[in-house]
Amino acid sequence: MHTAAKTNFAEKYRQAIYKTLCAGLLLFTNSFLVFPEVSWVKSTFYWLILFPCILLLPLEIRRFPFKSKAFLGFMALPVYLCISHLWASQDEITRGFLFFLKQIVFLFTLLFSLWVTIRQNRSFFLQLTSSLVVSGAFMAFISIAQHIFINGDVFVYKELMGFSTNDSNKAAAFHSVHLGLCCCFLFFNTALRKSINAKFLLTIAIALDVALIYLTQAKGPWLIIPIVCFVLVMYKSTISTRIITSLIVASITAIVTWYFKPIEILDGMFSYRIRVTLVKESISQMEGNFLYGLGLTYKLPVSDTGLTHSHNIFADSFRFGGIIALLLMIGQVLSIVWLQVSANDNLNSFMAFVWFFVGVGLLSLYGQQVLTRPGYIWFLYWIPASITIAGYLNRSNGHSSICNGDGVNRSLQS
Numbered sequence: 380m381h382t383a384a385k386t387n388f389a390e391k392y393r394q395a396i397y398k399t400l401c402a403g404l405l406l407f408t409n410s411f412l413v414f415p416e417v418s419w420v421k422s423t424f425y426w427l428i429l430f431p432c433i434l435l436l437p438l439e440i441r442r443f444p445f446k447s448k449a450f451l452g453f454m455a456l457p458v459y460l461c462i463s464h465l466w467a468s469q470d471e472i473t474r475g476f477l478f479f480l481k482q483i484v485f486l487f488t489l490l491f492s493l494w495v496t497i498r499q500n501r502s503f504f505l506q507l508t509s510s511l512v513v514s515g516a517f518m519a520f521i522s523i524a525q526h527i528f529i530n531g532d533v534f535v536y537k538e539l540m541g542f543s544t545n546d547s548n549k550a551a552a553f554h555s556v557h558l559g560l561c562c563c564f565l566f567f568n569t570a571l572r573k574s575i576n577a578k579f580l581l582t583i584a585i586a587l588d589v590a591l592i593y594l595t596q597a598k599g600p601w602l603i604i605p606i607v608c609f610v611l612v613m614y615k616s617t618i619s620t621r622i623i624t625s626l627i628v629a630s631i632t633a634i635v636t637w638y639f640k641p642i643e644i645l646d647g648m649f650s651y652r653i654r655v656t657l658v659k660e661s662i663s664q665m666e667g668n669f670l671y672g673l674g675l676t677y678k679l680p681v682s683d684t685g686l687t688h689s690h691n692i693f694a695d696s697f698r699f700g701g702i703i704a705l706l707l708m709i710g711q712v713l714s715i716v717w718l719q720v721s722a723n724d725n726l727n728s729f730m731a732f733v734w735f736f737v738g739v740g741l742l743s744l745y746g747q748q749v750l751t752r753p754g755y756i757w758f759l760y761w762i763p764a765s766i767t768i769a770g771y772l773n774r775s776n777g778h779s780s781i782c783n784g785d786g787v788n789r790s791l792q793s
Contacts, residue, residue: 396435397499403427409514411758424753432488453768456707457483460675460750463700467674474677482750493769504727515557516584519591539594549755551597552741558588559733603740661689661698672701692746715764718771735763
């Protein structure tokens with residue numbers, strides 16, 4: 380009886396940690412859209428993901444596939460960037476080696492927590508994306524309402540900063556991902572297709588995203604979103620859906636362009652020239668250290684621009700880690716995309732692909748090197764990448780796919 384009681388307690392202990400971890404991942408991911416301060420994002424990660432993982436690690440460490448090529452490929456880039464700190468200029472160092480080593484631990488914790496949660500909860504990814512759709516739509520409405528309230532008029536030449544970010548580019552980036560997820564649910568989820576109310580609400584959410592992104596005056600999403608929308612609309616959708624969607628997009632574009640004439644968003648396209656300049660300056664700054672790079676530092680100004688990063692994850696990785704880091708980054712991106720598109724063509728892998736594609740595209744315009752504390756780079760890059768790798772590790776061990784519940788995986792095939 381004593382042994383049975385110990386076994387029962389151990390199982391309850393394990394299940395309590397699993398539930399805490401699942402709730403923590405949901406709250407952590409949604410916090411990028413909801414919580415006003417970045418410190419909330421980090422606190423959520425430390426208390427509801429890192430701490431439960433420390434408690435769970437002794438119970439699960441033997442089952443984790445450390446020798447998997449997918450896991451090794453996932454960790455190779457951050458480990459190399461961390462090691463590159465050892466040959467960085469001492470004059471530029473503001474953070475020690477242990478700081479970057481902690482970021483590797485945090486990334487492993489993220490992957491480990493998703494691996495455990497996906498194995499235990501087959502519907503986790505559907506729950507995660509559904510919660511993002513709801514919270515993102517709510518925050519888009521709140522952000523637009525706040526913009527009108529503060530300025531007294533929506534028709535003003537002033538960037539919408541976003542309620543949760545106070546940064547126009549980050550707000551536009553987060554809601555670009557949200558828009559892509561809404562489109563996936565609208566076009567490819569067979570369960571939602573039968574609900575007129577759900578389709579109506581998703582359409583409203585998409586319209587709010589388009590309005591918010593336009594009001595932020597961010598230019599990056601206007602390069603990425605049309606590509607994503609074209610793929611989504613043209614991929615396995617009916618002719619009527621294609622026509623209706625095209626008309627909706629054309630109408631919204633015409634309306635906002637006519638009403639918001641003071642927002643000369645197209646003129647801002649010339650600002651992309653500075654990004655080309657930043658990339659060139661980053662390369663020239665390397666002074667021949669093309670193989671190993673300058674070595675990773677927390678902040679390193681790009682020549683005389685005054686900016687601390689090159690606004691491009693590939694260029695910044697190349698600047699700090701040289702050709703080796705660049706090849707590791709390209710290999711990581713391509714392998715993650717391959718895992719997404721080859722995962723039996725299910726809705727969840729497709730949504731992970733859209734999330735990751737939008738994230739990488741925007742980080743090519745706004746990003747920096749990827750070994751950072753939990754922040755916007757995590758939402759745009761590491762979270763979708765970790766979800767993909769965690770799903771693959773579970774599939775390769777005979778567990779469920781990314782999120783395999785209630786027939787959702789067959790949504791794209793109908």
